[in-house]
Amino acid sequence: MLNKYARAFFTRVLTPFAAFLIRRGVSPDTVTLIGTAGVVAGALVFYPLGEFFWGTVVITLFVFSDLVDGNMARQLGRSSRWGAFLDSTLDRVADGAVFGGFALWYAGGGDDIVLCAVSIFCLASGQVVSYTKARGESIGLPVAVNGLVERAERLVVSLVAAGLAGLHAFGVPGIQYLLPVALWIVAVGSLVTLIQRVVTVRRESAEAEAAERQEARGSEAAK
Numbered sequence: 001m002l003n004k005y006a007r008a009f010f011t012r013v014l015t016p017f018a019a020f021l022i023r024r025g026v027s028p029d030t031v032t033l034i035g036t037a038g039v040v041a042g043a044l045v046f047y048p049l050g051e052f053f054w055g056t057v058v059i060t061l062f063v064f065s066d067l068v069d070g071n072m073a074r075q076l077g078r079s080s081r082w083g084a085f086l087d088s089t090l091d092r093v094a095d096g097a098v099f100g101g102f103a104l105w106y107a108g109g110g111d112d113i114v115l116c117a118v119s120i121f122c123l124a125s126g127q128v129v130s131y132t133k134a135r136g137e138s139i140g141l142p143v144a145v146n147g148l149v150e151r152a153e154r155l156v157v158s159l160v161a162a163g164l165a166g167l168h169a170f171g172v173p174g175i176q177y178l179l180p181v182a183l184w185i186v187a188v189g190s191l192v193t194l195i196q197r198v199v200t201v202r203r204e205s206a207e208a209e210a211a212e213r214q215e216a217r218g219s220e221a222a223k
Helices: 002-023 030-050 054-062 065-076 081-107 115-140 151-170 173-220
Strands: none
Touching: 002 065, 030 054, 030 065, 030 081, 054 065, 054 081, 054 151, 065 081, 081 115, 081 151, 115 151, 115 173, 151 173
């Protein structure tokens, strides 16, 4: 849901900035690489130290590169398989850094082994959710299901909660509990989404194989 509406809104907002970068001779791949580097740095430098507010500010500044690079490619008419591959691959790197940063905090200064495990589960399940769709499509299935919690939802819920939780350092009481709640929500939502996609691939696979058998019987009968 967030993918559909948020992307459309921010694409319109960021179009002038994308055009500015094109005029400056910046390539979409460069924006992709810089954006990923910024997200990784924000997550792995600030989050393990418990600096959730400033880490989220840095990450948010760079996370929009995911929309800017695609916008630039469309304006240039250079949409390519390589660009799509690079963008998708580095998205996984950025996601891993965010939840890895949470895990490092809870394994260290946060001193909560359960939330460390939940963060690792969020990291792993997010990768697997993306893999199920990519793998299903690679074997010719449409994987026609969005799922409860996709990448946009994972990032928005986690980053908003982390940013607000960081306000605890500025004296806002009790708000630090938002991040643990958000991580549990993302973990459960990712598990539900994974199950949804696996069930969908199972159903579509059975339907495709039944159609192939029917076609084979029709070919035999026509001989």
